[in-house]
Amino acid sequence: MSLSSLSESPSSGGLELLKAKNLSHSFDYLLFENIDLTIKENEKVAVIGVSGSGKSTLLHILATLLKPQKGSVELFGKDLYSLSSKEQLAIRRFKIGIIFQFHYLFKGMSGAENIEIATLLSENKPDTEILHRLGIENVINQRVTELSGGQQQRVSIARVLSKKPRIIFADEPTGNLDDETAHIVMDAVFEHIKKVSGALFLVTHDERIAKSCDRVYRLENRRLEQIQ
Ligand SMILES: Nc1ncnc2c1ncn2[C@@H]1O[C@H](COP(=O)(O)OP(=O)(O)OP(=O)(O)O)[C@@H](O)[C@H]1O
């Protein structure tokens, strides 16, 4: 490999957006220990692993939602869990987007209202292009409870993309989608990351989607093992 191609590789240059050091966490049993992970701008990282291995827990720790029992997380150069809850909230509101495994939409409202709240809080405007792109423009005014699982999943993705976050944490975002829709959705997410020079931390059971990221890890035996 030539020196010039080395310097152009996304993992060698670029700003570090996320840096986790020495993370350990347990609930009833030790989930993982001594995990280190750095994600730079323009990098997409996928994590796979069997159910119960701790993928969602790791995502929650990286995404401001859960303080690890050991170790530290830096987001945008700041030590996340030594920030005040107000500062953490500002990061959560303006700089990152979390696509949850179980959507967490406001059920009494329409899809459009769910998106409107997210954009109001993050001081953005709803983006109708995203709705077309994700194929939900015709159902967006229906109540969330009237939508199919896959439609709800796409509303929750549209909600996050509309916030225009720099880092997206996505927990099985395509779990309820057929292959074709899953690819349309992931293309929209990848394109967003490129546009904002952002980063993606993706948990998925879909190996093909994982492989379309820059790096792939497997969470197994309490370690994060890089497999791509
Ligand atoms: N808040 C919590 N309190 C107690 N135990 C928890 C909590 N969150 C997760 N766990 C436990 O930690 C383990 C790992 O859960 P986690 O949700 O991180 O797994 P996962 O790898 O995301 O699994 P899946 O692929 O099924 O989503 C499970 O045994 C779960 O019961």
Ligand SMILES: [Mg+2]
């Ligand atoms: Mg999970």
